[in-house]
Amino acid sequence: MSFSEKKLNSKTIYNGKILKLEVDEVELPDGSLSVRECVRHHGGAAVLLVNKGKVLLVKQFRYLYGKEIYEIPAGKLEQGEDATNAAARELEEETGYRAELVRLLELYPSVGYTDEIIHIFLAEKFEFVGRRLDEGEFLDTEFMEIKKVIKLIESGEICDAKTVAAVYAYLSLKR
Amino acid sequence: MSFSEKKLNSKTIYNGKILKLEVDEVELPDGSLSVRECVRHHGGAAVLLVNKGKVLLVKQFRYLYGKEIYEIPAGKLEQGEDATNAAARELEEETGYRAELVRLLELYPSVGYTDEIIHIFLAEKFEFVGRRLDEGEFLDTEFMEIKKVIKLIESGEICDAKTVAAVYAYLSLKR
Numbered sequence A, B: 001m002s003f004s005e006k007k008l009n010s011k012t013i014y015n016g017k018i019l020k021l022e023v024d025e026v027e028l029p030d031g032s033l034s035v036r037e038c039v040r041h042h043g044g045a046a047v048l049l050v051n052k053g054k055v056l057l058v059k060q061f062r063y064l065y066g067k068e069i070y071e072i073p074a075g076k077l078e079q080g081e082d083a084t085n086a087a088a089r090e091l092e093e094e095t096g097y098r099a100e101l102v103r104l105l106e107l108y109p110s111v112g113y114t115d116e117i118i119h120i121f122l123a124e125k126f127e128f129v130g131r132r133l134d135e136g137e138f139l140d141t142e143f144m145e146i147k148k149v150i151k152l153i154e155s156g157e158i159c160d161a162k163t164v165a166a167v168y169a170y171l172s173l174k175r
Helices: A083-095 A146-154 A161-174 B083-095 B146-154 B161-174
Strands: A006-015 A020-027 A033-040 A044-051 A054-062 A067-071 A074-076 A097-107 A118-128 A139-145 B006-015 B020-027 B033-040 B044-051 B054-062 B067-071 B074-076 B097-107 B118-128 B139-145
Touching: A006 B006, A006 B020, A020 B006, A044 A083, A044 A097, A044 A161, A054 A083, A054 A146, A054 A161, A067 A161, A074 A083, A083 A097, A083 A118, A083 A139, A097 A161, A097 B161, A118 A161, A139 A146, A146 A161, A146 B161, A161 B097, A161 B146, A161 B161, B044 B083, B044 B097, B044 B161, B054 B083, B054 B146, B054 B161, B067 B161, B074 B083, B083 B097, B083 B118, B083 B139, B097 B161, B118 B161, B139 B146, B146 B161
Parallel strands: A044 A118, B044 B118
Antiparallel strands: A006 A020, A020 A033, A044 A054, A044 A074, A054 A067, A054 A139, A097 A118, B006 B020, B020 B033, B044 B054, B044 B074, B054 B067, B054 B139, B097 B118
């Protein structure tokens, strides 16, 4: 049985720097009408860089949560940009590492209201070439033992979805 | 060193059914100004129900991705609602199971533009009481072998962040 929903019309509410908000009227499988609030996003790219049992994290103030949080290096794609390029660029800008990137997994962060896809890569071969942050970007970098990362996930101190998924996916692969 | 950002003003662009969009002007650590596009959300709650090596999944059409996707049962919190209550309610409505819920982890789905927190619970003790879907809700349920879930994550067929994180966190706990 198909549960697909048919777009009847779409209204752009906001078209910003990192997201676009559209509100669509849709027809549900039973013929009734509903509204879908749609955050349109070009997608994200992130890198899990692993060196001798430690992963490279950035610590960055995140306005939406009002605090500094740990994440793997990441950034957003330009429209139509290749995810591997974006991941390599963000890794180098934020941390100074240039790396060979291998696909690890893709994530849909919150399927109810955003179409973002986060492409996550694994880096195990890399060299340090020096970092060069974007203007207005402020962050610290740190290598953390994977065991400690897992503890901080379990205690709720690391909550960032791409970071949690990437670290666990890596451990699962290596077992 | 503190990298915190100071709100100068905030403009509500849209106030909808599941999200609110605010655009805030902020002062960065170096005194320069920037804009933060903020999706405000009441939070989500999800349940990983495990029965003899199988996890309970729902398959549901997700308009933002234009296809049916596999997820663990989940729903959104009402304003100020306790996450455990919301998780129990959504589990029972969507799948017909009433369960004892234990905290598994919290996720920040996409830290750059949404303040959503997804609270994920583990259920290993449960009973079937019959499901009663919300109006306009269409979904199938299925018990899937954890090994198959991992294969589908690795192949990119299961991408939902809460589902990926929950399954891996469970496996990590049980090792």
